[in-house]
Amino acid sequence: MxxxxxxxxxxxxxxxxxxxxxxxxxxxxxxxxxxxxxxxxxxxxxxxxxxxxxxxxxxxxxxxxxxxxxxxxxxxxxxxxxxxxxxxxxxxxxxxxxxxxxxxxxxxxxxxxxxxRATQTNEAGRCATLLPFVAEAARGRPVALVEVGCSAGLALFPDLYSYRFRTSGGEIVVGDGSPELVTTVTGEGVESRALPADIPQVAWRGGLDLNPLDVLSDSAKARDNARWLEALVWPGQTTRAERLRGCIATVRGHLGTHPGERPVVVRGDVVDDLDELLRQVPDELPLVLFHSAVLAYTDEATRAEFADRMREIASRPGGFTWISNEGPGVMPGIAETVPEGVEVPAGRFVLAVDGVARALVGPHGQAIEFLAG
Structure with a gap:
């Protein structure tokens, strides 16, 4: 969560x-x-x-x-x-x-x-399923990236990792960072889809969370928080645990040499405090806002209010893309945009762009099935 x-x-x-x-x-x-x-x-x-x-x-x-x-x-x-x-x-x-x-x-x-404490998964593996849609929104331009429910903020650094997309026609590797995030790609017309050739440039990063965790500074508290995140990885899931440690090391090392790239993080509610964060996003940058496994833990009224706010932001001058990565019935109206006849398997999220379902994805970024349309 x-x-x-x-x-x-x-x-x-x-x-x-x-x-x-x-x-x-x-x-x-x-x-x-x-x-x-x-x-x-x-x-x-x-x-x-x-x-x-x-x-x-x-x-x-x-x-x-x-x-x-x-x-x-x-x-x-x-x-x-x-x-x-x-x-x-x-x-x-x-x-x-x-x-x-x-x-x-x-x-x-x-x-x-x-x-x-609270359950706070910070699964950077999801970057692999988010990346094609972030790249699509960027269209070769630097973007501002905002995560609602950022936890420790590891998913705000997709440009520091590398990606291996496994398709039926072979593997596509993007980037040369570490760790490598691997996902299996399927779906209608997937062979003709343009998986990103390059990783989008992130020019500004921001996050919102009720309890943001610092795991990136060199302090006893940060190390304690990192230990907590690892304790939330289930026993036997060694790949996830290794990925978590690798992402923390990569981002911590990067911020050590690029301190100006530390995300702007606001502590607060997904609706009430969102504008405080968005006011700090540079107007000239296209804004890509995403959330994963967050809105399921709010009530129905909050989700509806959040979706309304996303539609309002769509008119911002620099451009706006909303990427929702939640359970199939969480966000109002999104389930209805899944193509007719497509069943959402148990344990899969629906990834939607601007309120329209685009893929079914594994909750930890392990798989992406593109939807037709």
């Missing part, structure tokens, strides 16, 4: 609301704790983290541990947050039974971390 947090806004999306809105990424936010952990194990962790699958199932059967978790505020009971807090404190990753025993024995410490 990125950007606006339910624990900070008081917003909680119920299971019924999630089903009605077609949100498939809401597992773990169900109102009933036992159900939340059971479904998290069955729907999210299965096939992605065997340890978390087993641990979640064990917690769902453990009345004592469930009772302890239920002493937390509702939004703080999420499996991602509780299990991430345990790993942050050193819970063993080698056996589910040992993990659950450790969690029970160290509950007081885990509870304190869960109350203090």
């Amino acid at each position: 990125d950007g606006q947090r339910p624990e900070a806004t008081g917003v909680h999306v119920s299971e019924a609301d999630a089903q009605r809105q077609g949100i498939t990424q809401m597992t773990g936010l169900e109102a009933e704790t036992r159900l939340a952990y059971a479904r998290f194990g069955e729907r999210e962790a299965r096939g992605n983290s065997p340890l978390y699958e087993e641990v979640s199932g064990a917690i769902a059967r453990d009345d004592t541990l469930l009772a302890r978790i239920e002493t937390l505020p509702a939004a703080k009971r999420q499996p991602n947050l509780v299990l991430g807090a345990a790993r942050f404190l050193g819970a063993p990753d080698d056996d589910a039974g040992t993990f659950v025993t450790w969690l029970t024995q160290h509950w007081g410490e885990v509870e304190a971390v869960a109350r203090e």
